[in-house]
Amino acid sequence: xxxxxxxxxxxxxxxxxxxxxxxxxxxxxxxxxxxxxxxxxxxxxxxxxxxxxxxxxxxxxxxxxxxxxxxxxxxxxxxxxxxxxxxxxxxxxxxxxxxxxxxxxxxxxxxxxxxxxxxxxxxxxxxxxxxxxxxxxxxxxxxxxxxxxxxxxxxxxxxxxxxxxxxxxxxxxxxxxxxxxxxxxxxxxxxxxxxxxxxxxxxxxxxxxxxxxxxxxxxxxxxxxxxxxxxxxxxxxxxxxxxxxxxxxxxxxxxxxxxxxxxxxxxxxxxxxxxxxxxxxxxxxxxxxxxxxxxxxxxxxxxxxxxxxxxxxxxx
Numbered sequence: 001x002x003x004x005x006x007x008x009x010x011x012x013x014x015x016x017x018x019x020x021x022x023x024x025x026x027x028x029x030x031x032x033x034x035x036x037x038x039x040x041x042x043x044x045x046x047x048x049x050x051x052x053x054x055x056x057x058x059x060x061x062x063x064x065x066x067x068x069x070x071x072x073x074x075x076x077x078x079x080x081x082x083x084x085x086x087x088x089x090x091x092x093x094x095x096x097x098x099x100x101x102x103x104x105x106x107x108x109x110x111x112x113x114x115x116x117x118x119x120x121x122x123x124x125x126x127x128x129x130x131x132x133x134x135x136x137x138x139x140x141x142x143x144x145x146x147x148x149x150x151x152x153x154x155x156x157x158x159x160x161x162x163x164x165x166x167x168x169x170x171x172x173x174x175x176x177x178x179x180x181x182x183x184x185x186x187x188x189x190x191x192x193x194x195x196x197x198x199x200x201x202x203x204x205x206x207x208x209x210x211x212x213x214x215x216x217x218x219x220x221x222x223x224x225x226x227x228x229x230x231x232x233x234x235x236x237x238x239x240x241x242x243x244x245x246x247x248x249x250x251x252x253x254x255x256x257x258x259x260x261x262x263x264x265x266x267x268x269x270x271x272x273x274x275x276x277x278x279x280x281x282x283x284x285x286x287x288x289x290x291x292x293x294x295x296x297x298x299x300x301x302x303x304x305x306x307x308x309x310x311x312x313x314x315x316x
Contacts, residue, residue, distance in 0.1 A: 001106065003031040003098055003157070004081030008071035009089040010176060013043040015209070016089050020051035020058075023087065028098035031085075034059045034078060036071040038176070067176035069169035069183045076163055088154035091117070092207040100204035101157040110139060111196040112158040112188065114151020115204030120211070127213040130224070134200045143192040146247050147232045148225065150198070153184025155206045158191075166191045172288055172297035173231055179284055179297075182228035189232050189244075190295050214269060226255070226274050230281025238285070239292040252278060 005023055009016050016035070023033055037044050037060065045060065052058040061078065063071055076084055085101055087093055094100075097115070104113040119129035132152040140150075166187065174183030188198055229251060236244040255278055259271040289298040 001030065001083060001102055002081040003028065003083045003085050003102060004075070004079035005031055005033045005085045005087065005098065006036065006072065006075040006079070007034075007087055007089055008036045008038070008068045008075070009044055010038040010066075011040055011044070012089050013039070013047040016044055016047050017051045018092050018209070019087060019089050020048060022093040022095075023097075024052070024055055024057065025095050026093060026098045027095050028102065031057065031098055032059055032080060033057050034061065034075045036061050036063045036075050038063050038066060038071060067171055068174040069171045069177060072174075072183075073168045073171065076160070076168075079160065081160070083157055083159060085157035086153060086155075087206055088208075090208065090210045091154050092120075092209065094205045094207075097155075097204050097206060100201075104137075104199050104201050104203065105157065105159065108137070108139065108199045108201070109197060110199035111162050112156065112191055112198045113204065114188070114198065114200050115155040115157075115206065116202045117152050117155050118205060118207045120207050120209035122211050127211055129208050129211055131208060134202050136202065138200045140192060140198040140200065141195075143189055143243055145192075146251055147185040147189055147229050148251065150185055150188040151200055153187070154208060155204060156184065157204070162191060162196055165194045165196060167294050167296065170235075170296040172299055178288065179227070179231050179281075181224050182231035182281075185228045185232040186235065189236065193236075193241075193295075226277035227281040227284070230278050231285055234282045234285035235290050235297060236295070238290050239295070248278075248282075 007019055035048055035058065045062065048060055063074055065071065065074070072086065083102065083105060085098060101113050101115060104110060116134060117132040119131040122129050169183050170186055171177060173179050173186055174181065192198060233244045233248040237248065252275070255275040259275050262271045291298045
């Protein structure tokens, strides 16, 4: 089974060297590595060339669009593998990462696998690193669950056939988009609605190095996670999805209890951002019309893939 590994990056040349070297060090024999670069300068291309060392498995694309979801859709269109595996530019893959993803897809009966995201070294007193650490494997068969329980898009693999069932990543969601988060939760929720099987597994491991100080947020379930949840829920709520409405209300109630308890005990962070951004994310969603048939937010006409500027590695 051939795998197309994908990393989308923009203006982070200091990070991309580590992820490229870690992916190329994987022991799985059949993979290509697509790097989609939306940077404003050539520094990332230079870093990729240095890390690649002429490795023919690298396929580098300079992409003129903006946004992670748009880059993912472009990469999926270009991918030549049976499986698309996604790892972010601030992550580091274990040497058996690709092999573990393939094993879950081949032996676990899943259409999508979300692996373990370990936090990189950091001082918990000063901040945190968003992680996802399932204690044991779990196979999700329906969308009757909170989107908080779904996996992360920085360690995810899916069969290419999933895109024909689910459709593309929503290009109004994710880093660089008008709603700058939630593209992974939304994609997974839409996949579950289409009866795709999603496996959460601790076996495929990446290390996440995105340190965030406490004074910029209120923890791993703060602003970003709440916006992600709200954007995933409310697009579908507006399309008449009562399951999404139910779980959104459950999450609002849980976050209200969480914040109230911390306020009464005087604990910091108070947790108010979790609730505030869960509500603000819903309001932000209402600014954008929804294509109910495709399950994505509507946007203006964009250039097709043929209009995107691209360059292979070694010729930037």
